Amino acid sequence: MAWIEHLYVDADALAASLAARLEDIVREAIAARGHAMLALAGGRTPFPAYRALAACALDWHKVVLMPTDERCVAHDHPACNLREMRAAFAPAAGVRFASLTADDGDPERSLAQARTLLSQHAGAFDAVVLGMGNDAHTASLFPGAEHLAEALDMAKPVDAFRIDPRPLPAEAPFPRITLSAARLLHARSIHLTITGEGKHAVLREAQATHDPLRHPIAAILHAPVTVLIHWSE
Template sequence: MAWIEHRYPDADALAAALAARLEDVLREATASRGHALLALAGGRTPLPAYRLLAARPLDWRKVVLMPTDERCVPHDHPACNLREMRAAFAGADGVRFASLTVDDGDPERSAVNAGTMLSQHAGAFDAVVLGMGKDAHTASLFPGAEGLAAALDPTGTTDACRIDPEPLPPEAPFPRITLTAARLLRARAVHLALTGADKHAVLRAAQAASDPLRYPVAAVLDAAARHTPGSVHIHWSE
């Protein structure tokens, strides 16, 4: 199997299991390499896992966290992934955050900022946590968006790019800066977390199809599985 699936009875069990796996990742990375780098999705599903993880007694000074994608909004805006991440990890004393966007969220300057920041964090992610929307987007790799094919290219040389979903989601009508598939795949492990039967059905459709432009999540999971077999974990609960 290209990926390993983990099914849980509820969202709380998923959060606890994901937090435990990420704790193991951080302990191994800091012990063997002296530092750890995680790319983390925003959204309701993974945030409880982050809060649990932040309470673990780790040497957080050796850990850098960055969003897998970010809306181009000010950092104090309710829609900012970095804002939510900082709140979730408020108890992780000494942890460092790497932002894709500039403070005021300006899209053009944020795209430049992301490239500069990522050049300073060029090593493999110790783990990537992804979510998935009901349209099968992951990070901000939205089906139908201009530039999606280049952003999904696993051999691409760009680590981050601007994506403007078409149409803009009404709940978050903002341009985005997203890590590209090539950068997401430069990881020791990829964890996809989702809840609900409807999203599970979308995932199954994506796995069965051969249309990455329609189902971006499948392009990332398939390429990750080919790159490092056994390193792709799907966490799902009702």
């Protein structure tokens, strides 16, 4: 386990630095393997970086973007991560999106679709970008949720799970499809983005303990990988 922390003066500096790192990752992946695949978190913190990345002159037709998790809603619903991702990457002509959910968001069909999709994209992600909630959830690995233990089980050969947070968040009361912890860790580069002192305190608690059922982000932090942490006020 290892983590490297990068502290920034503000969220704009975080976004600029993360976008530059992702640009380099995409260029190197295309040069080495002919394509790049990124798994990207939703939420407010990373989207300025995505918009900056989308403005870069890259071979976007060689890039696939996948959400790390998705709400089981129709793809035109305001709560859909894929919808927001498509808007952020609108300038990236030719980029391809891999959806974890069915067009109408049906949970069971979405879970089947996600598992089929991931079986077709079994290679390591070139980069995974994660966020973290005040309850220490990452992707849709929520503490207390049914199937959380299975989704955190590194020995379980399943890439995606349906997660129903308990209680459902008032701002987004929907079932979710999430990549498992093992699939999130199957990556050449892992980036965790957080802002604010409150989340920094949660991060410190997760770093100090190893209880992923209480702090799901701990499953990432205490894995035998290097996690790059990007944090600002």
